Amino acid sequence: MTQILQDILNIDTSKECIKFLVKRVQSENYRGVQISQHNRYTQKEILIILQEIYSLCGENYLQIRTTDLSKRPQNINGEEKYAKLTHNIASKIGRCTQDSLRKNIFVDMHRMGLINRFNAKKKALSPFENGVKKYIALTQLAIELLSAKDIFTQNILYTRALESLMNGFGEEILQIILELNKPYLTIYELLFFGTFVYQTLDSHIYERVEIIGFIKEFRSLSRFSQKLLIEKIKAYCNPLNFSGDKTQKRDFHNWINETQQILTLLAQMAYFEWNKKEQKLYIRVGKEGIYDNSAKLKRSLAQKQYYFTQHKITKTKGFELHHIVPLCFAKNRLEFQIFDNWQNLVYIDAYSHAQITQNNNANVLLSFEENDAIFTDFNDNKVxxxxxxxxxxxxxxxxxxxxxxQQLLFAKET
Known part of the structure; x- marks a missing residue:
């Protein structure tokens, strides 16, 4: 095993990206960002599920099954609508069971902010709270998504839901691609580097600028060296090479499966499109995307430069530009452009950025105590x-x- 790691280092001893990968694969947190490994769904399928829920109960509570079919094959009183719901969904998308809906899809939909789940006393539960869930109900975001009048609005609202599920990871990937010389990511660039943005290893937080540097270095390797690196990482991350429990083993198959699921979610966002032929994730350009053309893409980058000019500061190692109100809050193209403005940007250190990112980018209310900035979420948690x-x-x-x-957060819709 030690020899494989040395072989990886020997591919190019000058590359920091290779040294990073050797450290990463030895860490228990080698997989980095973990979101939703086993669920596979599309926007169309989520919309069908939402529509079927709305057709059965509108915005009211829906009682769901609380026990696996294997333990209690029959539905009890109150679960009739849930049984009908799963039947209706299965007939339209070709798959759905009472167990898979509540144990898999509803978990993600709760984290997406599309449904709320409740206990037997109809007390609202948090997306990560343990305990029996007996009821669900659609959220306001779900109603807005169902009521969207055009494809762009629908896409941007669904992007917001995915950003909630991914704790702001999509916006981080957007910023990474924008700052690369060639605006795309391959699956191995995402696997090896992108999924470790703001993750911690040996008490060090890997900020965006470092991840971008690793990707650029990886791209500078020859095709042969890249393929050799991939094969050596695969050889090392074989569960048969390790003893002990899962935390002590490394499994390349599970690692790349999880990354493929993340890629599937990213490709459904309004920001991105997946080029199957080239196997690359690009920023979406076109009528249904964020940008009408490449000129608007360049203007987005200009807003970052405006921040440095307007605030009379220079770039500093360890700091990142951050949207106070995240781009995923936008409901349409105009709002997106308003949010993507230098006045909605701040230049903060990697640790603070990681705190906000790990809180689902929810610290959107800005205030000041003398010259110190305070970012507060809707539950009064502060950074x-x-x-x-x-x-x-x-x-x-x-x-x-x-x-x-204040204008972004409290403007009234007309």
Missing amino acids: CCKNNTNIKYDTDKQNLMLAYN
Whole structure:
């Protein structure tokens, strides 16, 4: 095993990306970002499920099965609509059981913010809370998604749901691709590097700029060296090479399966499209995407430069530009462009950025305590950024930043 790791290093001893991979595959957290490994669904299938729920009970509670069919084959009183729901869904998408719907799909739909789940007393539960779930109900986001009048609005709302499921990972990948010389990601670039953005290894948080650097280095390798690296990583990550439990083993098959699932979700977002022939994830360009043409793509990058110009600061190692109100909050193309504005950006350190990202990018309310910036979520959880330590900005721009943040969060729909 040690020899395989040395063989990997010897592919090119000058490349930091290879040194990183050798460290990564030895870590218990080698798989990095973990989202939804086993579920496979499309936007169309999720819309069918939502529509069938709405047709049966509207926005009211729906009682669901609480026990596996193997333990209780018959439905009890109150579960009739749930049995009908699964039958209707299966007839339209070709697969769905009472067990798979509640144990797999509903788990993700709750994390997507499309349904809420409740206990027997109809107390709302958090997406990650244990215990028996007896009822579900559609959320306002689900109703908006069902009511969307055009494909773009539907896509951007579904993107918001996926961003909730992925804890803001989609927006991180968008920013990574935007900053690459060639705007795409391959599955191995996502597998080896993209899935470790803001993950911790040996007490070090791998920020976006480091991940981008690794990807650029990987691309600079010859095709032969890239293929050799992939094969050596596969050879090392064979469960048969390890003893002990799952935490002590490395499994390339499971690792890439999980990455393929993440890729499937990313490809459904309004930001991206998957080129099957080239096996690359590109930023979507076209009438149904975020950008009408390449010019708008360049303008998006210009907003980042405006931040540095307007705040009179320079780029600093260990800091990242961050959208205070994430792009996935946008409901349409106009809102997306309003959110993708330098006045909605802050330059914060990797640790603070990781805190916000791990809280599902929910710290969207900006405030200040003297010159320190405070980012608060809807449950009053705060991330505090000390000026010049965790955030770099022009303090004379405080009122402008606050006004724009208030405009984005509290503007009334017309």
